[in-house]
Structures are given as structure tokens and as C-alpha cells.
Amino acid sequence: MKKHQFEKHWLRSEGEQSSQTMGQISQENSKTVPLLLVQVRDDQVDQASNLIAKTVESILAADGTVFHIISSIVIATFDFGFNNSDDAEKRCEAAAHSVSQLLQNDGKILYGLHAAVYGNFGTPTRMHYGPFIRDIGNLLEQLRNLEFGGTISRVVA
16 A cells, blocks of 8 residues: 655745745734634534524624635634724624524524634645644534534633
């Protein structure tokens, strides 16, 4: 069996055009961003699809940016990393409550401020621009531990 050798690639700062391995995530590029994680019930795929669509529409209506939809989980931020909008945190909280009312017993929501770095990350063949959310595993664990039923909680750092 032929072994494949993979080059590690990490987050690249905006404007960096090097074809070499991307630099390590820099603390100086880190900022605190309003973050929203929503999980919908996924017992029935057709129902989950509709719930995700409604969730995304509600987030977009609050000027949020959806970066990831991973199965039944939606991940969004509210300032896209370009400005320090004073109302971004309020819009995130409003979207969390709006989605909670929309989903009722079919969703669970985690929101609040969290550290992230915006930039390009991935590999030259599969690049993604967006937030690199620190400690995402911990956030997903917090979301997993919530109960369905319109549960809404703030991020615990």
C-alpha cells in the first residue's frame, strides 16, 4: 500500500500569498466575536431540512453570517470579522431568541462572545475563508448537553 504524505496547513493571515505551509494561528489576529450555534432535531430528515432553512433565514434577517451547516448544526457569527459593530452582540442575542421561538421544542441554542480568528484555512485544494473558532469541541459539547425544547444558553468560556 502506497503511503501518502500530507503537508500540514494552518490558518493563513489575510493578504498572505505564500504557497508554503500556512503559519500557525496568531494570537494577535484573534478577536472576540458574537457566535451562534443552533442544533435542530434530526429525527426526521425532511423536517430537519425545513428547520435548518428557517433557522438560516432568521439568522440572515438579523444580519448574521452563516459559516457552516454541519448536519443538523448551524454555526453563525454577527460581524464577519471586518468591523467592530457595536450592535453585533445585540443582533446575535436577538437572533438566538428569534430562532428559539421559531424552533420551540425542536431546537437548542448556544450563543455569546467567543474567541475566533478570521482568515483562510485548509489546504491549497480545499481552502475556506471564515472564522477559525477556538475550542469548538468544547462549544459543541456544551450544545450537545443542552436539552431540546427551546433551550437557549450563553457560551461558557
